[in-house]
Amino acid sequence: MFDRAVAGDADLVRRCLSGEPGAWDDLVSLYSRYVYAIVTQGYRLSGPDAEDAFQDVFLRVYDRLATLRDPDSIRPWIAQLTRRVCLDRVARKDEPPPAELESVDATIDELDEAFAVREALGRLSGDCQEVLDRFFCRDESYRTIGQELGIPAGTIASRISRCLAKLKEQLDA
Amino acid sequence: MSYDEERLGELIRRLPPAPEGWVRAAQEAPAARAALDGLVARAEADAELRRRILTDLEAALTAEGLEPSSALLAELRTRISE
Numbered sequence: 001m002f003d004r005a006v007a008g009d010a011d012l013v014r015r016c017l018s019g020e021p022g023a024w025d026d027l028v029s030l031y032s033r034y035v036y037a038i039v040t041q042g043y044r045l046s047g048p049d050a051e052d053a054f055q056d057v058f059l060r061v062y063d064r065l066a067t068l069r070d071p072d073s074i075r076p077w078i079a080q081l082t083r084r085v086c087l088d089r090v091a092r093k094d095e096p097p098p099a100e101l102e103s104v105d106a107t108i109d110e111l112d113e114a115f116a117v118r119e120a121l122g123r124l125s126g127d128c129q130e131v132l133d134r135f136f137c138r139d140e141s142y143r144t145i146g147q148e149l150g151i152p153a154g155t156i157a158s159r160i161s162r163c164l165a166k167l168k169e170q171l172d173a
Numbered sequence: 174m175s176y177d178e179e180r181l182g183e184l185i186r187r188l189p190p191a192p193e194g195w196v197r198a199a200q201e202a203p204a205a206r207a208a209l210d211g212l213v214a215r216a217e218a219d220a221e222l223r224r225r226i227l228t229d230l231e232a233a234l235t236a237e238g239l240e241p242s243s244a245l246l247a248e249l250r251t252r253i254s255e
Contacts, residue, residue, distance in 0.1 A: 025200045032199065036191035048243060051195055055244040058199035062206070114187035117176075121185065136185040164178045171176055 013071035028058060034075070034115050035082050042107040043086035056085045075115065079108060120170040128163035135160055198242060205245060208237045213252045226253055 012030070015023035032054075039045050039053045060081050068077055083104075121129055130149065134140040135156070146153035176184075190196075212233065216223040226233040230249050234241040 024203055028196060028199045032191040032196045033188040036195070037188050041187070051192075052243050054191065054195050055199060055202070055242060059202055059206070059244065059248075062202055110184075111187060114184040117181060117184040118188050132185055133190075136182050137189045161178065164181050167181055168176055168178075171181075 008072070009074045010071035013065065013068060013074055016065055024062070027061070031061075031075070031078055033118070034111060035078065037111050037114070038079060038082045038108060039086055041111070042083075042104045043090060045086060045089060049089055053082075053085050053089050057082045060085065075112075079112075083108075117167070117171065120167055123170055124163060124166055127159075128166060131156065131159050132163050132167070198240060201240075205239050208239055209234075209245065209249060209252070212237055212249070216253055223253060 012023065012027055016027055035054055035057050036050075039050050039057075043053075045053055057078070061078060064081070068074060121132060124132075127149075131145060134145045134148070135142075140148070142153045142156040145151075145156050151159070212226070216226055226249070230246050230253075231241040234245055234249060239245060
């Protein structure tokens, strides 16, 4: 599995461009949540529109990766490609764009911050990543998390709290 | 910037996983692109194949082992019609 905390974006881009097996999978894994969030939260696309936009973004990334001037700037570059794809889709619809699109810049700023938190989360133990992701991103109950991870449900809240404290330490460091 | 637990929770929640099928399809895109390139090249050399593809784009993609997503269908339609 690609360890971005160690290797960095430039290395990931280099591996993709050299056709290294698994590199493209790593890139998609790393940015899939970010693109999905811009498409669905920033531009309020849903259903087949959202899926088509998501696929279109990654096709464009694949096609144009060699044109990326600064490999360390891949995240803002992907954000820009996603914006263009979503705006094209919104413009193609017969209906006027939703009023929420006026706040898309603020939403993407928030998602950038969320991405930084996610990177810090990736530096925590696997157990912490799992429990925080299940609770906050997958909306799983303490009971479900406890069953899935084989730990007492009564200890989940304290684990979440401990893991959040570790995450805060990572971000404050 | 310093975060409290509530704010950290909000930010983690902002990036839920994309649907697994979407991620898998995006990961398979390079292979799909290569298969599509091959199909288009064969169609350019074979008018009858090109006609059959245009008649049923979905079947043509499926026959190549490709999931006929709307993005791939649109790309095949565009490239085969050029």
